[in-house]
Amino acid sequence: MRSLFFLSLMLILFAACNSKTASVTSGSVSQTAPYIWDGPNFPKNVKISTAFTDPGETAKITEMATAWDSAMNNQVQFFNFIIGTESEKTNSISGPNQLRDNVFGIYKAANWPYPEYPDALAITQIFAIRYNSGSSNEYVAIQEADIIMNDENFDFDTGGFDYDFRTVLLHEMGHFLGLQHKPRDYNRNNTVMYPSIYSYETKRIPQTIDKQDLSEKYNIVLPLTAGGSAITSDPVSYTKKPGDAGEVVKVILELRANGDCIHRMDGVETERHHIRGLK
Numbered sequence: 514m515r516s517l518f519f520l521s522l523m524l525i526l527f528a529a530c531n532s533k534t535a536s537v538t539s540g541s542v543s544q545t546a547p548y549i550w551d552g553p554n555f556p557k558n559v560k561i562s563t564a565f566t567d568p569g570e571t572a573k574i575t576e577m578a579t580a581w582d583s584a585m586n587n588q589v590q591f592f593n594f595i596i597g598t599e600s601e602k603t604n605s606i607s608g609p610n611q612l613r614d615n616v617f618g619i620y621k622a623a624n625w626p627y628p629e630y631p632d633a634l635a636i637t638q639i640f641a642i643r644y645n646s647g648s649s650n651e652y653v654a655i656q657e658a659d660i661i662m663n664d665e666n667f668d669f670d671t672g673g674f675d676y677d678f679r680t681v682l683l684h685e686m687g688h689f690l691g692l693q694h695k696p697r698d699y700n701r702n703n704t705v706m707y708p709s710i711y712s713y714e715t716k717r718i719p720q721t722i723d724k725q726d727l728s729e730k731y732n733i734v735l736p737l738t739a740g741g742s743a744i745t746s747d748p749v750s751y752t753k754k755p756g757d758a759g760e761v762v763k764v765i766l767e768l769r770a771n772g773d774c775i776h777r778m779d780g781v782e783t784e785r786h787h788i789r790g791l792k
Contacts, residue, residue: 546651546653548652548653548655549691549730551655551656553731555591556592556593557592559595559618560599560618560619561594561599562599562602562603562621563597563601564664565619570678573678574594574619574682577679577682577683577686577717578592580683580717580718580719584724584727585733586736588733588734589733591686601620602618602620603624603626603661604623604624612638613657613763615657616657616659617657617659618659619682620662621662621664622662622665623664625664625665626661632769632770633663634667634710635662636661636765637658637659637661637689638659638764638765639653639657639766640658640761641654641655641763642654642759642760643759643761643762644751644759654751654759658689660682660685660689662681662682667770669681677714677715677716680717681710681768683719687705687723688706691727692706692726693706703721704722705718706723708769709769709770710768710770711770712770
């Protein structure tokens, strides 16, 4: 069935490229506005869905979380996983705010609940508050985040048209921590936050730019690299204007399979998907 899905998908992608689907609740959120956990109070307690029945899968989730910790020289533990207590909520999603439940989860959707994103390998859904709207220091304060793997339309680590489970998770964990996509003209080999991956692609360690982006976001000072060069950071001030109550927003960030097709709404990038043949 998944092979038929891929063949059908490649036939409809060019037509689908004319559609527009907003990925944020407000079309005027700045493309450059940083996302950051409000607090941030790490580690975040993250529940792993009971749908991950293979201990090997949970081990890979833990491994990729450790990769992010190691990237920060273990100065911060970002995730604390709770295994086997969270049901697979994606089986009963009935509305866009279904997962807004004060639980941070990693889910494995055997019945993909986002028909508007059929070719997303996974999404990170963020509920947040947008501050300093329209100003140069606009930012999005994350309140809650969930990672949802598309287990209906894609295979992971099983051969054929499969994708690397750890590569997808590392990318989504970057979104969970507040990292955004690098633009499509960026060298895809130099970041784990490129907006697409190929089925043969493996990225299991944050790259230098990913480390720098995360260190700047949370003001983490990293030591000199082996080559003697420092990963420097310029502290960023995330301060809301006096009296600014903020605007509640929901953000959906997608990792898609293969080449790029970009949509914008009112000048804001709202969707990025792929029109290149599978390999």
